[in-house]
Amino acid sequence: MAIFNLKINGKKHQIDVDNSTPLLWVLRDHLGLVGTKYGCGIAQCGACTVHLNNKAIRSCIVPISSIGDQSVVTIEGLSEDGNHPVQKAWLEHDVAQCGYCQTGQIMNASAFLKENPNPNDEEIEGAMNGNICRCGTYTRIKSAIKTAAENS
Amino acid sequence: MTLLKTQYGRRSFLKTTAVAGGGMMLGFSWLTGCQTRPIKEVMEMPKEWFEINSYLKIGENGVATIISPNPEFGQNVRTSMPMLIAEELDLDWEKVLVEQAPYHPSNFGMQFTGGSRGIMSRWEPLRMVGASARQMLMAAAAQTWNVSIQEITTEKGILYHESTGLSAEYGEMASIAAEMPVPEEVVLKDVNEFNLIGTSQKNVDGPKIVTGQPMFGLDYKKEGMKIAMIEHPPAFGMTLKSFDASEVKKMPGIKDVVLIKSYKDGFEKGGFDTNAFPEVVAIVGNSTWEVMQAKNKLKVEWKQFDTYSEITKGFRGNTSSKTVPSGLESTTEHKLQIDLLASKPGRIVRKDGNPEANFKSASKIIERSYSAPFLAHNCMEPINSFAHFNGDNVHLATPLQIPAFIIPTLAASLEIPEENIHMDITRMGGGFGRKAYASYVVEAALISKKVNEPIKLIYSREDDMTNGIYRPMYQATYRAAINDKNELIAFHVKAGGIPESPLFANRFPAGAIDNYLAEDWSINSNISIGAFRAPRSNFMAGAEQSFLDEVAEELGKDPIQFRLDLLKKAEENPVGKRNDYDAKRYAGVLDLVREKSNWNEDNSNLKRGVSAYFCHSTYAAHVLDVEIENGNPVVQKVSCAIDCGIVVNPDAAKNMAEGAIIDGIGNAMFGEMTFKNGTPEKNNFHDYRMIRMSEAPKEIDVHFVKNEINPTGMGEPPFPPIFGALANAMYKANGERYYEQPFLKNREIKG
Numbered sequence: 001m002a003i004f005n006l007k008i009n010g011k012k013h014q015i016d017v018d019n020s021t022p023l024l025w026v027l028r029d030h031l032g033l034v035g036t037k038y039g040c041g042i043a044q045c046g047a048c049t050v051h052l053n054n055k056a057i058r059s060c061i062v063p064i065s066s067i068g069d070q071s072v073v074t075i076e077g078l079s080e081d082g083n084h085p086v087q088k089a090w091l092e093h094d095v096a097q098c099g100y101c102q103t104g105q106i107m108n109a110s111a112f113l114k115e116n117p118n119p120n121d122e123e124i125e126g127a128m129n130g131n132i133c134r135c136g137t138y139t140r141i142k143s144a145i146k147t148a149a150e151n152s
Numbered sequence: 153m154t155l156l157k158t159q160y161g162r163r164s165f166l167k168t169t170a171v172a173g174g175g176m177m178l179g180f181s182w183l184t185g186c187q188t189r190p191i192k193e194v195m196e197m198p199k200e201w202f203e204i205n206s207y208l209k210i211g212e213n214g215v216a217t218i219i220s221p222n223p224e225f226g227q228n229v230r231t232s233m234p235m236l237i238a239e240e241l242d243l244d245w246e247k248v249l250v251e252q253a254p255y256h257p258s259n260f261g262m263q264f265t266g267g268s269r270g271i272m273s274r275w276e277p278l279r280m281v282g283a284s285a286r287q288m289l290m291a292a293a294a295q296t297w298n299v300s301i302q303e304i305t306t307e308k309g310i311l312y313h314e315s316t317g318l319s320a321e322y323g324e325m326a327s328i329a330a331e332m333p334v335p336e337e338v339v340l341k342d343v344n345e346f347n348l349i350g351t352s353q354k355n356v357d358g359p360k361i362v363t364g365q366p367m368f369g370l371d372y373k374k375e376g377m378k379i380a381m382i383e384h385p386p387a388f389g390m391t392l393k394s395f396d397a398s399e400v401k402k403m404p405g406i407k408d409v410v411l412i413k414s415y416k417d418g419f420e421k422g423g424f425d426t427n428a429f430p431e432v433v434a435i436v437g438n439s440t441w442e443v444m445q446a447k448n449k450l451k452v453e454w455k456q457f458d459t460y461s462e463i464t465k466g467f468r469g470n471t472s473s474k475t476v477p478s479g480l481e482s483t484t485e486h487k488l489q490i491d492l493l494a495s496k497p498g499r500i501v502r503k504d505g506n507p508e509a510n511f512k513s514a515s516k517i518i519e520r521s522y523s524a525p526f527l528a529h530n531c532m533e534p535i536n537s538f539a540h541f542n543g544d545n546v547h548l549a550t551p552l553q554i555p556a557f558i559i560p561t562l563a564a565s566l567e568i569p570e571e572n573i574h575m576d577i578t579r580m581g582g583g584f585g586r587k588a589y590a591s592y593v594v595e596a597a598l599i600s601k602k603v604n605e606p607i608k609l610i611y612s613r614e615d616d617m618t619n620g621i622y623r624p625m626y627q628a629t630y631r632a633a634i635n636d637k638n639e640l641i642a643f644h645v646k647a648g649g650i651p652e653s654p655l656f657a658n659r660f661p662a663g664a665i666d667n668y669l670a671e672d673w674s675i676n677s678n679i680s681i682g683a684f685r686a687p688r689s690n691f692m693a694g695a696e697q698s699f700l701d702e703v704a705e706e707l708g709k710d711p712i713q714f715r716l717d718l719l720k721k722a723e724e725n726p727v728g729k730r731n732d733y734d735a736k737r738y739a740g741v742l743d744l745v746r747e748k749s750n751w752n753e754d755n756s757n758l759k760r761g762v763s764a765y766f767c768h769s770t771y772a773a774h775v776l777d778v779e780i781e782n783g784n785p786v787v788q789k790v791s792c793a794i795d796c797g798i799v800v801n802p803d804a805a806k807n808m809a810e811g812a813i814i815d816g817i818g819n820a821m822f823g824e825m826t827f828k829n830g831t832p833e834k835n836n837f838h839d840y841r842m843i844r845m846s847e848a849p850k851e852i853d854v855h856f857v858k859n860e861i862n863p864t865g866m867g868e869p870p871f872p873p874i875f876g877a878l879a880n881a882m883y884k885a886n887g888e889r890y891y892e893q894p895f896l897k898n899r900e901i902k903g
Contacts, residue, residue: 035364091354
């Protein structure tokens with residue numbers, strides 16, 4: 001066990017965990033930030049996507065010991081009250097079915113739009129291919145990303 | 153107007169229910185946190201709630217809380233079911249909050265998600281809930297104003313008395329209405345009087361979903377709760393021999409390692425108690441990661457089991473014996489077994505006319521065989537359940553489809569009365585049939601009982617994918633006899649699988665062909681199977697609709713016109729009396745998809761396939777356009793026509809159709825679980841291929857047949873026919889027929 005000082009959603013946290021613990025389980029089990037989902041544990045589904053220094057990463061394979069003082073943003077910290085353009089576009093297009101993968105989709109999409117504010121369809125597909133949705137909401141995710149791009 | 157007695161579900165109208173007041177589960181703040189706010193407005197919360205019935209509370213300021221009874225797994229019943237109540241109650245939808253009901257069948261009826269039956273089964277009962285509440289509010293106003301109830305009208309949460317000009321918001325009358333007797337009979341609206349039903353309303357849970365608030369079973373947390381994981385046998389055909397937990401118990405954060413035996417000896421299983429691994433080892437610890445580490449280190453020995461029988465109870469109380477064969481099965485061997493059975497005569501299930509003679513006299517016979525593998529459900533939320541066994545009762549918070557089916561099992565395994573089982577139903581991160589088989593709740597409860605702590609059981613993705621309840625492996629051979637006048641004179645289907653046959657002997661084209669034969673067969677297995685989105689239909693539709701495409705081509709007919717001609721015969725002069733479809737409605741979706749896809753215009757540049765199917769009381773037809781790009785099939789567009797009767801929430805229904813189409817294309821192209829010596833050969837998403845965004849159709853265009861027929865389901869029906877539409881379109885694109893799923897396995901796509 002070791003003490004880690006983390007900066008998550010702009011707040012400082014101190015936690016005592018084994019240094020191999022993935023960020024995902026620190027968020028979920030130790031900090032109660034359960035918006036970040038467990039889907040596969042091997043970076044294949046994207047449900048656990050968070051931002052590390054503004055880049056989308058799969059928190060299920062990132063050990064807590066590698067975070068250091070980098071800033072972590074989870075879905076809970078993406079916006080004050082759900083008003084990020086991507087979140088608003090998700091509601092406008094009524095994207096979700098079961099909703100389980102959607103926080104990961106939103107975190108991936110929001111990081112992607114920061115890098116590429118006006119993506120074409122192919123670029124959206126390339127960026128989002130790592131996020132699985134078993135319910136099959138892909139067409140609406142794509143539309144929502146386009147709407148968010150227009151409104152950002 | 154429809155006058156209805158309220159006896160049906162009358163117990164549900166009891167006003168003094170604990171649940172309506174948030175009473176029964178009030179101790180668990182997590183549940184009250186499941187209340188959902190509509191999107192558009194931030195409402196002032198009422199100071200006081202008045203319980204009108206078990207489904208409804210109205211605040212003094214007119215805000216209403218509707219308790220949604222059924223489990224939600226993405227079909228959006230938490231929006232559409234409250235809409236049914238709000239419609240008859242003339243509520244202002246902007247002032248409605250939705251809460252999830254806990255499991256409480258005497259208040260909420262059959263709380264069931266499966267078989268696309270939710271809206272269908274709740275259509276009248278929930279409207280009656282709303283209509284009787286409205287009547288009680290009107291009675292309150294009539295008494296207060298001293299006028300006749302007949303003269304009172306309602307609109308958007310306001311009561312009016314025209315001649316005196318009096319009006320009041322529902323909130324003002326709620327306290328008096330709560331004391332009014334439940335009406336003996338109520339009047340339901342006619343279809344043309346609907347204001348809310350038939351309008352698109354956004355998912356009431358949308359704001360919580362996009363902000364990541366806790367809703368799912370996996371998100372459930374209770375003070376002092378431990379995490380539990382299980383180790384199940386690595387192969388079907390195996391069971392526990394022994395385990396050594398001495399090292400693991402010393403690992404950090406680990407509290408206990410216990411043996412869990414899910415069923416008492418001699419327990420008669422119900423139909424949804426399927427569980428290939430009734431004995432598992434459970435590891436309990438402080439955090440998920442610590443338990444995962446311990447699980448990797450746990451020493452367990454497994455052994456093969458001998459063939460055994462188990463007694464299962466049917467729904468009507470009948471019992472039957474089922475043999476579970478010993479052995480470690482492999483896919484290669486399964487294929488050989490299937491080839492052998494498929495080559496022999498099957499069990500005749502239906503026979504019309506004289507198929508044998510007609511096949512003998514045919515000038516041409518077309519014979520084609522289709523197959524599909526086992527499939528894993530792969531819900532994005534892995535299996536989990538919270539359980540807190542406390543002396544003589546248990547509290548559960550669980551993502552599951554059919555609570556009622558697991559309650560008797562829980563009572564027997566925990567040795568407590570059923571009424572001591574309290575269950576919160578969490579949102580499910582997908583279900584697709586998998587979460588109808590809730591043996592994991594039994595495991596969770598037994599673990600809690602053994603370690604005497606509240607625990608949350610979590611399956612790893614690997615545990616989830618290798619635990620069974622798969623879609624069975626299927627095979628079907630179709631034959632069509634054509635005479636020298638180029639007419640289809642006989643039809644033969646023989647279908648089987650491991651461990652069940654997918655045959656529906658009385659479905660189309662039965663009833664449309666004079667000489668018809670349907671046979672089935674099956675091969676027993678110890679690999680556990682279960683319902684998977686549109687069971688059996690999810691294979692038969694693709695096989696049948698691909699075959700009909702080949703027959704139409706052979707006859708030189710347009711594939712839609714060919715189907716319509718058969719349906720015309722089935723409508724006007726049906727063969728046999730037990731045909732499980734309405735030929736006119738079936739033809740209706742084909743007509744609509746033909747029109748909406750511009751099928752009859754010059755489409756020589758499009759590579760398109762058609763397919764239609766009827767299952768779960770709803771009709772669906774698809775036209776799919778595909779292009780082969782760089783060796784990959786790219787679905788350009790799917791045009792879809794559905795007849796599910798009245799569409800309660802059109803955008804939500806459209807979402808269901810889109811999801812079914814994408815899920816179906818994914819499973820058709822990639823879905824497959826294989827076995828070697830009993831071991832599932834895929835255990836996570838690196839080797840189990842799921843459809844990704846770039847492989848989804850570029851456009852989906854959904855249309856509904858407009859009619860006033862009571863609504864039927866949307867969860868399953870659009871799924872099965874897409875397999876056939878894809879296969880038929882791929883044929884147009886590259887001249888190859890697709891007989892074996894997954895279509896893209898080890899196969900270079902010509903284009």
